[in-house]
Amino acid sequence: MNIKYVMCLAVFMALASCMPDRRPSDLNKTSNMREGQAAPAPAGPADTPTPAVSKAAAAQSRTLEKIADRMHVRLAKTQDAKKALELAGEVLDLYKKAIDLNDTDDRLVHKYTRMIELKYNLIIPDGENIDERRKVYASALELLERLHPGENNSIYARFDMALLLILNNEYYIIFQSIGAVNRTREICEKIYSEDKTFEDYSAATVLGRLHFLAPNIPFIMGWPDKNKSRQYLEEAFAANPGSLLIKFFLADTLYALNEKDKALGYFHDVMEAEPRHDINYFQDKKIQHNCGIRMKELGYNKINNY
Numbered sequence: 001m002n003i004k005y006v007m008c009l010a011v012f013m014a015l016a017s018c019m020p021d022r023r024p025s026d027l028n029k030t031s032n033m034r035e036g037q038a039a040p041a042p043a044g045p046a047d048t049p050t051p052a053v054s055k056a057a058a059a060q061s062r063t064l065e066k067i068a069d070r071m072h073v074r075l076a077k078t079q080d081a082k083k084a085l086e087l088a089g090e091v092l093d094l095y096k097k098a099i100d101l102n103d104t105d106d107r108l109v110h111k112y113t114r115m116i117e118l119k120y121n122l123i124i125p126d127g128e129n130i131d132e133r134r135k136v137y138a139s140a141l142e143l144l145e146r147l148h149p150g151e152n153n154s155i156y157a158r159f160d161m162a163l164l165l166i167l168n169n170e171y172y173i174i175f176q177s178i179g180a181v182n183r184t185r186e187i188c189e190k191i192y193s194e195d196k197t198f199e200d201y202s203a204a205t206v207l208g209r210l211h212f213l214a215p216n217i218p219f220i221m222g223w224p225d226k227n228k229s230r231q232y233l234e235e236a237f238a239a240n241p242g243s244l245l246i247k248f249f250l251a252d253t254l255y256a257l258n259e260k261d262k263a264l265g266y267f268h269d270v271m272e273a274e275p276r277h278d279i280n281y282f283q284d285k286k287i288q289h290n291c292g293i294r295m296k297e298l299g300y301n302k303i304n305n306y
Contacts, residue, residue, distance in 0.1 A: 061102035062098075064098040065108055068095050068111070069111075075279070077277075084282065085124065088115060089119065109144065113140060116137070116164075120133045122282040126286075134168075158187050158190060159187075159198065162187040165183060165184045181210070184206070188206045192204055197239070201235060204235050205233065205236045208232030209233075211226060212224075212252055230254065233253055237250050244270050245283060248287050264300065270287060
């Protein structure tokens with residue numbers, strides 16, 4: 001098996017461990033979308049259906065979506081994994097039924113995609129339900145590619161594509177990984193150039209992590225640059241200083257750039273932080289778990305050797 005494909009697959013396995021934070025305070029808003037909230041409708045909102053969707057179907061879809069949104073708010077207040085898993089499953093079912101009635105609404109598909117990430121990537125522990133995850137990720141990616149076959153899609157659709165590429169390629173056929181890495185980078189660069197603040201610098205966060213994780217392979221994938229990783233992540237961190245995810249990513253990059261004291265300070269901050277008691281709770285717990293593993297890999301014990 002060619003080593004470069006193994007390295008690219010490892011990129012996605014690491015990226016899939018965490019995606020950009022969610023903004024709990026915005027769950028019920030319909031404008032100025034932030035992480036974890038209900039996305040606002042793009043031009044031509046769901047309440048004004050295209051000719052392909054009847055008014056009755058659009059109204060039914062919107063009703064189901066509102067029910068799911070209310071359950072999403074309940075989910076954001078839940079730290080019990082079993083209860084959260086049940087709620088996430090119910091919310092996913094409602095969003096999918098709403099999409100089946102009206103598949104022209106990008107904000108609805110965006111909510112569905114982020115809920116898939118929350119349930120299967122953050123609430124369910126790593127290593128569990130592998131077959132189910134693979135099927136769900138592949139099915140969601142197929143849905144998105146069917147709804148958006150071209151390149152000139154909304155920023156929500158492009159972000160969802162990048163997210164699903166990352167999640168799906170944790171279990172992807174290995175020879176496709178290089179193409180998926182490059183496609184994810186291209187999508188996020190386009191989002192960053194159009195609106196770098198989208199979902200609290202999500203594109204910058206993903207690009208920063210890609211530049212850190214991706215192997216630099218001459219003539220095949222020569223773009224990865226840890227200095228660019230630092231630039232992207234410092235920009236994202238300046239806008240989101242409370243994000244354990246971005247702090248952990250930045251610590252990794254700084255350590256690789258031999259700024260070990262600063263990196264260890266960030267690793268320590270992540271380990272000692274209180275997980276946020278909102279929609280980011282399960283992500284924060286996962287980040288702390290991964291941070292502990294990373295510090296051990298580097299030869300540090302968070303209590304005795306820091």
